[in-house]
Amino acid sequence: MSKLTRRGWMAAGLGVAGAAGAGLAASRAGLVPPITSPLYGAGETLTYAAQRLLTRHSLAREFPRSKIAAKPFANRSKTPNEEYERRQAGGFLDWRLEVDGMVANPLSLSLADVRGLKESSQITQLICEEGWSFVAEWTGTPVSALLELAEAAPQTRYVACECIQEGWKDALDMADALHPQTLVTYAMNGGDLPAMHGGPLRLRVPRQMGYKSLKYLTRLTVTDRMPESVGGGDYSWYAGM
Ligand SMILES: Nc1nc2c(c(=O)[nH]1)N[C@H]1C(S)=C(S)[C@@H](COP(=O)(O)O)O[C@H]1N2
Ligand SMILES: [Mo]
Numbered sequence: 268m269s270k271l272t273r274r275g276w277m278a279a280g281l282g283v284a285g286a287a288g289a290g291l292a293a294s295r296a297g298l299v300p301p302i303t304s305p306l307y308g309a310g311e312t313l314t315y316a317a318q319r320l321l322t323r324h325s326l327a328r329e330f331p332r333s334k335i336a337a338k339p340f341a342n343r344s345k346t347p348n349e350e351y352e353r354r355q356a357g358g359f360l361d362w363r364l365e366v367d368g369m370v371a372n373p374l375s376l377s378l379a380d381v382r383g384l385k386e387s388s389q390i391t392q393l394i395c396e397e398g399w400s401f402v403a404e405w406t407g408t409p410v411s412a413l414l415e416l417a418e419a420a421p422q423t424r425y426v427a428c429e430c431i432q433e434g435w436k437d438a439l440d441m442a443d444a445l446h447p448q449t450l451v452t453y454a455m456n457g458g459d460l461p462a463m464h465g466g467p468l469r470l471r472v473p474r475q476m477g478y479k480s481l482k483y484l485t486r487l488t489v490t491d492r493m494p495e496s497v498g499g500g501d502y503s504w505y506a507g508m
Pocket of ligand 1: 340341342343393394395396430432435463464465476477478479480481482483
């Protein structure tokens with residue numbers, strides 16, 4: 268990002284300096300603008316938070332296209348269950364991503380809806396705790412864009428993540444949920460996200476170990492309480508790198 272853009276942001280940040288009413292958790296995390304005004308709502312607060320994160324926190328390393336793995340390793344060789352296979356046979360037309368919980372505007376999005384949102388691509392490395400890794404290009408929409416659209420309440424702290432697979436659910440704290448590289452992806456290496464890599468929708472959280480990148484994503488629930496985690500929760504909850 269150019270310095271100019273960055274400065275533009277700072278200015279925008281001062282402009283939204285209003286958004287603070289906002290909530291202790293977020294302000295404790297330093298993600299809420301310093302001055303309060305009723306004029307600015309959750310959306311602006313989230314935007315502010317995302318921008319603060321961008322200027323303040325490190326980004327996961329991005330790679331040149333030449334590093335994309337020819338044969339990315341999938342840690343599964345079968346589909347998660349029969350319900351998944353039924354939906355797959357139907358071309359995932361009835362797949363929905365719900366965004367609910369502490370939001371003013373709950374969402375129930377089809378794949379086409381998700382594809383219609385702000386698009387972001389990254390070439391990053393997925394690193395499994397078992398010791399293997401691969402680089403791929405991932406394309407999707409930032410979780411921050413979804414939370415903004417859903418008008419997530421500013422005082423929320425976590426996003427619980429559910430998928431179609433029994434035994435796997437996880438959660439991100441707001442800092443990771445709003446991180447600009449945290450995406451709900453629908454494409455990998457320019458094609459539809461393959462089933463073995465979590466299609467039709469999966470999280471990508473490139474600043475954390477692979478198990479935080481939940482496959483077969485169906486629901487994001489905004490909450491101010493630490494959600495239950497299983498599957499990925501067998502490992503430590505925070506898997507930052
Ligand atoms: N739903 C679901 N998500 C999941 C997993 C899984 O088994 N089920 N495995 C996790 C682990 S441990 C890793 S390392 C990555 C592997 O992603 P890949 O299959 O695309 O290589 O997905 C993560 N997300
Ligand atoms: Mo993993």
